[in-house]
Amino acid sequence: MPTIDIRTTQNVTIEYELASLWERMAALIIDVVIVGALDFVAVMLITSAVGTGDGSSLFLGVVYGLLPICLFMLYQLLSEILADGRSWGKRIMNLKVVRLDGEEPGLSDYLLRAVFYIVDFLFSIGILGALLISSTRKRQRLGDMTANTTVIRTKHQVQFGLDDILKINTLNNYEPQFPAVRQFNEQDMLLIKSIIARCSTYANPAHREALDELVARLCQQLDITVIPRDKITFLKTLIRDYIVLTR
Secondary structure: OOEEEEEOOOOOEEEEEEOOHHHHHHHHHHHHHHHHHHHHHHHHHHHHHHOOOHHHHHHHHHHHHHHHHHHHHHHHHHHHHHOOOOOHHHHHOOEEEEEOOOOOOOHHHHHHHHHOHHHHHHHOOOHHHHHHHHHOOOOOOHHHHHHOEEEEEOOOOOOOOHHHHHOOOOOOOOOOOOHHHHHOOHHHHHHHHHHHHHHHHOOOHHHHHHHHHHHHHHHHHOOOOOOOOOHHHHHHHHHHHHHHHHO
């Protein structure tokens, strides 16, 4: 599975799995079905309100032709804004839109992605978008390139709960070693757990670099002057301390 390294705003490099072409197409088909249902309802409402007389036939023809396109772009824009880069299709397929520079995608990014659906999929019947996603290194269609985004898989990311963290080690008769860990929150601990899991599963240079940067930043925030040599053990200790101090 192709991956991409993204440096977060916390200056930590994390490797994400890029969504495949078939996953993105499946998400798109789901979205098209949803928009098709919305378009059907809208057409029924417009027809009942305007009627079908000869004087309105041309107007209705234009409206019916443009309505599904406008609805689809509006649906993509609003769903990705409101659901953190995930339309219903992407949510079902465990996909998410991210920026390549680690920043959170903004309104302009989602708007560019929505508008370029016309070029990527409508005008080219999906051929252009499919070719670009399957051939570019970062699996980007034109909408992604203009917005500096891509689509990643999320089912292996941020899928850890505190129940998983508790399985790292026993906490019986445990005395916290780093009380200052209370300054962090659960999301911070989930990020640490994610790094531990990925470094254990995929021992590659990108994950080792992410591990080193994460430990260095944590030590800085905890006022630890000497960076621990066993970084994985250090991170597990922080998680255990957090659980004991906040449960």
